[in-house]
Amino acid sequence: MSDIYSEIILNHWKSPRNRGKIDDADVVIKDSNPLCGDEITMYMKFDDDKIKQVSFEGKGCAISQASASMLTEFVKGKSIDEIIKMNSNKVQKMLGVKLSATRLKCALLPLKSLKLGIYSYLGKKLAG
Amino acid sequence: MSDIYSEIILNHWKSPRNRGKIDDADVVIKDSNPLCGDEITMYMKFDDDKIKQVSFEGKGCAISQASASMLTEFVKGKSIDEIIKMNSNKVQKMLGVKLSATRLKCALLPLKSLKLGIYSYLGKKLAG
Amino acid sequence: MKKYRKDFPILKRKINGKRLVYLDSAATSQKPIQVINAIANFYKTFNANIHRSIHTLGEEATKAYEEAREAVASFINAEHKEEVIFVRNTTEALNIAAFGLRNIVKGKLLLTEMEHHSNLLPWQQLAKLKHLELDFISFDKDGYLDEPEEKLKGASVLAITQASNVLGTINPIKKITEKAKEYGTIVVVDGAQSVPHMPVDVQKLGIDMLAFSAHKMLGPTGIGVLYAKKELLEKMEPVMFGSEMIKEVSFTEATWNELPYKFEYGTPHIAGAVGFKAAIDYLQEVGMRNVRKHDERITTYALKRLKNIVSIIGPKKAEDRSGLIAFTMGDIHPHDIATILNEEGIAIRSGHHCAMPLHRKLGIQASARASFYLYTIKEDVDALVEGLKKVREVFER
Amino acid sequence: MKKYRKDFPILKRKINGKRLVYLDSAATSQKPIQVINAIANFYKTFNANIHRSIHTLGEEATKAYEEAREAVASFINAEHKEEVIFVRNTTEALNIAAFGLRNIVKGKLLLTEMEHHSNLLPWQQLAKLKHLELDFISFDKDGYLDEPEEKLKGASVLAITQASNVLGTINPIKKITEKAKEYGTIVVVDGAQSVPHMPVDVQKLGIDMLAFSAHKMLGPTGIGVLYAKKELLEKMEPVMFGSEMIKEVSFTEATWNELPYKFEYGTPHIAGAVGFKAAIDYLQEVGMRNVRKHDERITTYALKRLKNIVSIIGPKKAEDRSGLIAFTMGDIHPHDIATILNEEGIAIRSGHHCAMPLHRKLGIQASARASFYLYTIKEDVDALVEGLKKVREVFER
Numbered sequence A, B: 001m002s003d004i005y006s007e008i009i010l011n012h013w014k015s016p017r018n019r020g021k022i023d024d025a026d027v028v029i030k031d032s033n034p035l036c037g038d039e040i041t042m043y044m045k046f047d048d049d050k051i052k053q054v055s056f057e058g059k060g061c062a063i064s065q066a067s068a069s070m071l072t073e074f075v076k077g078k079s080i081d082e083i084i085k086m087n088s089n090k091v092q093k094m095l096g097v098k099l100s101a102t103r104l105k106c107a108l109l110p111l112k113s114l115k116l117g118i119y120s121y122l123g124k125k126l127a128g
Numbered sequence C, D: 001m002k003k004y005r006k007d008f009p010i011l012k013r014k015i016n017g018k019r020l021v022y023l024d025s026a027a028t029s030q031k032p033i034q035v036i037n038a039i040a041n042f043y044k045t046f047n048a049n050i051h052r053s054i055h056t057l058g059e060e061a062t063k064a065y066e067e068a069r070e071a072v073a074s075f076i077n078a079e080h081k082e083e084v085i086f087v088r089n090t091t092e093a094l095n096i097a098a099f100g101l102r103n104i105v106k107g108k109l110l111l112t113e114m115e116h117h118s119n120l121l122p123w124q125q126l127a128k129l130k131h132l133e134l135d136f137i138s139f140d141k142d143g144y145l146d147e148p149e150e151k152l153k154g155a156s157v158l159a160i161t162q163a164s165n166v167l168g169t170i171n172p173i174k175k176i177t178e179k180a181k182e183y184g185t186i187v188v189v190d191g192a193q194s195v196p197h198m199p200v201d202v203q204k205l206g207i208d209m210l211a212f213s214a215h216k217m218l219g220p221t222g223i224g225v226l227y228a229k230k231e232l233l234e235k236m237e238p239v240m241f242g243s244e245m246i247k248e249v250s251f252t253e254a255t256w257n258e259l260p261y262k263f264e265y266g267t268p269h270i271a272g273a274v275g276f277k278a279a280i281d282y283l284q285e286v287g288m289r290n291v292r293k294h295d296e297r298i299t300t301y302a303l304k305r306l307k308n309i310v311s312i313i314g315p316k317k318a319e320d321r322s323g324l325i326a327f328t329m330g331d332i333h334p335h336d337i338a339t340i341l342n343e344e345g346i347a348i349r350s351g352h353h354c355a356m357p358l359h360r361k362l363g364i365q366a367s368a369r370a371s372f373y374l375y376t377i378k379e380d381v382d383a384l385v386e387g388l389k390k391v392r393e394v395f396e397r
């Protein structure tokens, strides 16, 4: 029917995983895509150099919401290094669809926020 | 040889009439053409509603200088009303050549200054 | 106005194998071949820098540039042609309006809650700079502006859009300028969505300043207009400095050139002016009354067909609206609507349309918007309706 | 470079029955058919507004616009493409440079005595606004800049042209930026006459900011560039406000978008960017080294042929000059020279070339200027020489 709105994307959009707050998060980061207004807030808990728990809140299109849902599932338990190495190709593969440049920005917002959160965590750790 | 630089224009350019200061002028007015930088200063003495004496100083192209020279000759003794009614056609006729829009601005600078001077004189008279 | 479609080469394009259904004219209009050719012809036969220029090409280019100014002046019925300042776009026009008034404004600046960012931010910044109060005229649930009466008190400027790019509302400018005059308020009108779509007569409407863009009215990108009454322009200060806009310059001082050059800095978009004139000629050939009538007809039809599938934003009556309809579809994000429509060859806009505070007030984050122009046909609306049904199917399967 | 002439349709024109001899490229260059067609093709096949746009036309237009930015960045070897801000022209670029620095400048602003009004007035105004001192580096009787050394002390900004549009002098930018670094001075370079005519590498030359216009380098009118180092742009404030340049907006507050959008307000000149890229592609095909070599060759020839008929302004050596020669002819006013040359089909410029204080310093009111580009041929110079002889005859008869 539609090339982009696959079963799996619609499934994550309808029943997002890891949606909600984490009350005792190590890092909370809010970001938005100025080109479209999509907003996301990421909550993260770390276990040394691993992500122990992650969740998100926010408004946005099906692409950004599904991307956030899939991403949070994917990164749980992964090491910081591994996540920092993730790029746009990886996200597209995860979503399983080919996106135009503009829609790719929607898909990448969650990863961008996640990385910002990690850098902020690393910064805090460094500062002691 | 050249359509624009007629004998008469070149003659006025080489031997300008009424060039110089009038020490006891009623009005001295300085004006310039911002589009080309030509400058002119007009000195005027009035006899009630007539121009008694008029002279000019300034730098500029042959067209504006010849126009100033011819104009000062032409207006001496003329009434203020008559001068205010002079328009661009009249100046072109006086010069005896057809000018492009840009060059016409050069030719009109002296008349423009003369009119400014007249208005300033009328203003002063009104103010008593 | 089907017969005009053949003048627009882009309408022959196929998108994803489908006929292009262009419903994004409020963002930018398409261009007729007459405009495209006028620009090419300028570059091919009389391209030169203007003013101060004595050679033939320079004279011709200057003449064409000034004829474009005259065409604009007569199009909006300005009293003097030097009241037309060529700028980059509506946004720049509104910035020059705001900052050009920096030594004149006092008391408060009055806006409306339906302004585009371009008619909000310059005034926000001016208010900060001059420590002035900002006040806003609100609008009701149907998208109609509330009575400005008491808010006008103490307002040195009212900045207001003539047609909202989200609600579609056409504001009663004449009524408002009449009131504003009682309070001595300068009325600055954002005409980005009105000048392209209806007859606008600045003198009849009592408008002090008007901003609009060529690219939304069949013209080229990179050129727009700030119209302002001569007395006002004379009191205003330039905002950008250099080149043509001076009379005398020394190392430490400068005096300004006469109007309109005082506000035009550097080499202008000469080809843009030439193309703009061709666009105005085209619109006048069609007739602005006919453009408006067509907009109203298409909008009436679209309102009727859309009202059962989507939630329409703004007034219910086509006669109070310009030729655009913004809407939402429940949970489905406007970006997703736009993406699916694009698969069907249909181009609409989605997002906050540079009106974030307006959307926030409506309690939504974004909307989808279909917008029309003289080349829009009923079949385009039909395609949109079919496309929206597909959107539902995708998200409800 | 005769072979390139066929690409320029305008060169086939006749003026007053004579072959057009276009010697006014420093005011604006002519355009090759490749540029003209690129613009027309944009409007005919993928015209749309950019960014935030999800439909195919919008994606294509956005891609083309951003590719133009990349082309410019690589042309001047910018480190990051977001260091390239699209503006209206050089004049606007220099205004954004000056006023964008309003919260950073202190101490004194240093200029040179050979600046175009566009690189003088914004700094004059900024100095007034911030109560700063203005200082000037002088030049000697041959048109060479004096040593800036001691003047740099306490200067937060040095604004300097890379090539003078009157003297023709090419200033030693690398040497100057090296010295400026010792004093922590930000170097803002007016590249209007250099970027079109020679290889300019911002990193190698150590330039902090660079301004130039497309229309002087085979590109369309209405678009230019402000290049600035990223660290600088991040510290600078926007000068115009609205549309694309924001991140978040409420009725009373706004935050800015990321680079380069923070400085681009309203719908950009999209067709202009597309045409600009075509111009850069063309210049790169020719090779900027070859463009410079050709300029030098023509200038050498012209200096030799002109030196006995006119008084040449600026350096004697072609290698120190860009491709233009300003001159005077005794008592004969430059306007009169230009008028008579035009009767012969020859287009030159006359006047103060937006450099009034420079002319005053030279003790003249105006000058005549012939300027060259890649399509200029020896025969054009020969025609000029013959034309100037006629000028003498007219005024000496």
Ligand SMILES: Cc1ncc(COP(=O)(O)O)c(C=O)c1O
Binding pocket: C243, C265, C266, C267, C268, D026, D027, D089, D090, D091, D092, D116, D118, D119, D161, D163, D164, D165, D190, D192, D193, D213, D224, D354
């Ligand atoms: C040295 C110099 N600076 C600035 C400018 C201004 O360029 P623009 O008119 O494109 O803003 C020019 C061109 O006239 C120039 O020669």
Ligand SMILES: Cc1ncc(COP(=O)(O)O)c(C=O)c1O
Binding pocket: C026, C027, C089, C090, C091, C092, C116, C118, C119, C161, C163, C164, C165, C190, C192, C193, C213, C224, C354, D243, D265, D266, D267, D268
């Ligand atoms: C109401 C309104 N004002 C201002 C603008 C800004 O126009 P531009 O981007 O041409 O500056 C627009 C267009 O987006 C608009 O719809």
